Amino acid sequence: MRRVEQGTDLSGAAYAQFERAAMLEEQVRARTRELEAALDLLNQSNARLAAANRETEAARRNLADAIETVQEGFGLFGPDDVLVMCNSRFGLQLSDIQPALVPGLSFARYVELVSGSGQLSLPEGVSAQDWAVLRLRRHRDRSTNFTVALRGDRWLQVSEHRTGDGGTVILQTDVTDIIRAEREARGRLLDDQARIVRATLDHISQGVCIFDAEARMIGWNERAAELLAVNRTRFRPGLAFDDLAGRLSPGSLRFEGLRAWVAGPTPRQPLRFEVTREGGVVLDAFAQEMPDGGFVISFTDVTAERRAIAGLSRANETLEARVAARTLELGEALAHAERANATRSRFVAAASHDLLQPLSAAKLFLASMEDEDLNPRALDALGKTRSALQSVETILDALLDISRLESGRLSVRPQPVPLGPLLARLAEEFAPVAADRGLSLRLRPTGAVVVSDPTWLRRILQNLIGNAIRYTDRGGVLVGVRHTAAGIRAEVTDTGPGIPEADREAIFREFHRLNARASASEGMGLGLAIVERASALLGHAVTLDSRLGRGSRFVLHLGPPAEAPAAAPPAPPVPRPDLPRDLIGLLVAADSDMRRALTHLLDGWGVNILDVPDPAEALALIEEIGLPPDFVLIDARAGDEEAGLALMQDLSRRHGPLPARLLTATRAEPLRLRALRAGVPLLYKPLDTGLLQRFVASAARRD
Template identity: 55%
Template sequence: MPNSLVNPDDSLERQNEKLRIIASALMGRVEQSTDAAGAAYMQFQRAAVLEEEVRARTRDLERALDLLNESNAQLAAANRETEAARSNLANAIETVQEGFALFSPDEHLIMCNSRFGMHMPDIRDRLVPGLAFQDYVSLVSQSRHLSLPDRETPRQWADRRLARHKDASVIFNVRMIQDRWVQVGEHRTPDGGTVILQTDVTDIMRLERQERERILDDQALLIRATLEHLKQGVCIFDRMGRLVGWNQRVGELLSIPVGRFNIGSSFHTIFDRFRNEFEFVGDTTAETIEDWASGMDRSGALSFEIEHLSKRTLAVFMQEMPDNGFVISFTDISAERAAIRAISEANETLERRVMERTLDLEDALAEAERANASKSRFVAAASHDLLQPLSAAKLYVASLEGDGLAKQPREIISKAANALQSVENILTALLDISKLDSGRANVHVSTVSVDLLLSQLRDELGPTARAKGLDLRVLRTGVDVLSDATYLRRILQNLLSNAIRYTDNGRVLVGARRLKSAVRIEVWDTGPGIPEPEQEQIFGEFQRLNATASAADGMGLGLAIVERACALLKHPLHLRSEVGRGTVFSVTVPLATRDSGNAPSRDTVRRGPQNRLLHKIVMLIENDDELRNALTLTMEQWGVDVLPCTDQEEAERLIDDIDVVPDAIIADHQLADGKLGVNAIAALAAIHGDIPACVISADRSAQLVQLCAGLGLPLIHKPIEPDALRGFLSTATG
């Protein structure tokens, strides 16, 4: 019971009585008013306050003790539950048929059942809680019950086991002594621990082995049956070169009795048999085969043919197997070889017949080419000869025109003049067609102003368009292109003339669209349009869009000239047309760049300064004496210092003698003794560095064009145009 002036167990009356006595005593002390009495009162008052604080602290302590007792009770209950759970877990893992072990996240054994490590009784008593995982692996690797793989030490086994421990989940089989097997499964827990399960799989492995042996026996029977059904003869040898399998067909093909084939027979025994009775076809020798079979040179499969004295031919194929053994197959290809010989004989006969037909065809083609060339020369000569009297006739007709004539004669003279003009146009067109067809048309590529060209055509054809009531519009382009000015003008003139001729009303529009590196010049009209089936036909000779047109409107040669000229210049030509709405012809021309704008045009070459090539040194390699002399004389008239040579060796000696590197090289493609000019240019460049050079040749084949283009060498065809040659020299030495 705590100390107190009033006993709480007393009755209220007793407590009140005590309080009155205390109060009376206190009042008496106060009335005495002495220092000693005051101090006593203060002491009493302090005692009362301390008593109240002690009482409060006592209550707090009592509540804390109650909470502690309650917590102890709960802890005791939790400990009982934990022990029960641990006991249940231990009982549970003990009932597991497999060996079970749990390692903590820090790789130490927490618990295991009695079956864990049961296959290794020599280490079983050392598998206790607290054992480190690395020590566990070391114990297993050193157990005498573990059957290590061949040539593997316990340390190597332990390192390989620890390496697999890094994986999150691992399952593998471990072989024990007395042909027993344990499957080990290792898995990670959520907190990073490790669970290991050990399962005895000896019975499963034995059943699997028995099944595998049964399957192997079945497979052996199946392989044997398969070998016997093959058309090829087959021999199988192990890595020691001993016979382990064969079929009857191999004996038939090699003419060896089946009784001579025995398990374990060496490869050399069989090889010596057919080496004496067969001959090797090709480069394969007996030594090559023996080296391959012995393993000295097995870089790949070996294939060769052998031929029997009876003309039987066998194809032999030797292939290495995964176990370093090898298999040999023999295939009878006698029928195939006989067929090949028959086909070869037939091919020879066919080749002779084809050669004869080819010669006949070449003769016919040469005759056709001669006839075509003769036709082209005739058309060119006839056109040129007819233009002179035609011009005279036009002058005579023009002299008859005047104001003094009556209306009817004046109309007749006008019609005659128009007829003569039509004849002149037709002859000019025939001459153009002849030049283009002959392949001798000269092309001089230079920078051409599209605006200047179109303005000239507008002035030329504008009156004709106005006479028909058409609105002819030529849009300004502001671009320059790379083309032959004469042919490009003729192309656009024909397209524009056709557009005006076949458009009855509306307008004709000419403009250009700038592309990435080209310009597409377009001619639009509002004419009747061209039906799609006829769009391919209109580019033929003497094909007109309007069949009812008179000869005065042309003979249908304009678009034929356009197509040939575009092909010659390599300018793509396109056509779009819609019946009843009009037609668009377009020609795509390369855009002139700043560098290409400096390329010499035909006029520049002809009218340029006479001293531009003065004292330029040019090496001329040409084996034809007359052509070499002519080219030398021509270039010397331009002020060029020419070094004439017949071949590469003479050119090298000449450069060494004068000790001067030329400014440019001109080499014929075909030199003496089959040597090529491109090789001479390359050889000189290898010695003296890059020198501007070009190739001259009468060969107009696409192969030569591609060769020179690939080497970056200009090509000038024979007969050589002086303008083209001078243009090259001006560019190369400028």
């Protein structure tokens, strides 16, 4: 209206927009009434979310009670290295810092506090800063175990392990009594060991000379005199090392180096060298410092070994050419395998992004045609097209499931899952499919509750029931739950042709379809592969019992029963709001097909859409019209999601918080969390038009 009154738009675009809004008023009201059911579903979802939050809080309290019963000190740091929870024994031996060990403490600060504790006994020559650096270095390992000395001759064993989500669990165990007992036992062994050492020295093939901290001989064996060709009478207690070295090899550079090592400061690093005696005898010498400052020198006759090494060196020269040739062949084979794996990864990436983009656009165009006045033939073609797109989406979902399961980065959220409602919904979904094939689909009611991830458990059972219907020609499919001594098991039994013994392992491989009976539109042989891998991820087992000509039974072993979650009270019906006549949405989409499809769909809902290809043009357009939109939709290509989040930050700084959704095919958990923190929840492609309608309705209510 302001544009019309000002009359500054030379192209007449503002007046045309107003006139169009007035003409579409009746259509807006009609579309508004259609959103009432969607709003009811939204309120039900909110109620379920509240119940889930209460369950999460209860689980957290139970976990805190459980770790309090642990006899050791227990601390849990999150993936961001911040202390999440700990029990009262955590840091108990470090009484001067224990009050500071509270949730919210960073791991770096925790190490700083421990290194500065007055209860910590640092090794000689190690400062608190040095100890902290070494402790942080250990933290990089996935698992570590070490012992810390405390004042008062006390000892603390620290075990640190990484959790599946990148967090860290620390256990602290007081091992003072164990170490003291070991020390006493060690003292009793020393006397026995002294006698054993003397006997051992006289029976080993090496020559050994032992010197004290003043470089005077305190022990030797006869083999040392034999190898060094020294008269045995010259070996005596108290013999200075310099006297022995001078008699052995006057002027020898090797012994001069050994003299420098002996005279050097402690602690000395081990020293290895060789001595060649007359007659070509080669001795391998090894000098090592003892804890009391003394040292031991051992001599080994390696003459035969050196001669063998020389012979092997000559033989190796003839083998190098063969090894190089074989290495080249293996390198080519490895490169071929890597190229094949890279090709597969690129295909999956294309399926999750490039293929889902045009699929989303096509589904949106079809959704915009649903309410058009079409003849029966066009309606039939529309239904077949929608079915074909649904088949493509199902195949892509299966490929993406396999990719996520193989990557090992998929996270699950186990919780109590009532099997009755879950199986009932699946039976409702598959009943029309079974009826079309002339089959009966029976479900035995159950009140069983198990612990599992509800999303993936539904996907597993969905694939098992769908497979049973797809491969059964007559008879029917029975779905039921049994309680056994080993726990609860869900069974899907069919009257199909059965599975030969030789194929019972192969059917769980990707792209394997028994006898290739199912068409490509019904699947690509990924259903059972997803079942097997998802079941393993959840800790469930899948077994198969089949008889040729009689049918098959797939059994999903779900473990012991669980307590049923508290039922959420039914949400009261909420009256549907009327969309304002001047509702304006901003659409940012680089893909022209996606932009046209969304604009066409939203126009049909009576929404005025400002569509632009990039964030910069979006900011310029909003500044030009001087009016913020009622909601924002940002279609993000793979890797460009951060640009969309940055756009919403700019718009929020200039116009305050705005309802927004980020449309993406990327299903990575880190992106979902970043988007939630930025106030821009995700809508996954291919788009669910029902979710989109709910969002537009919520934006209208905000006004």
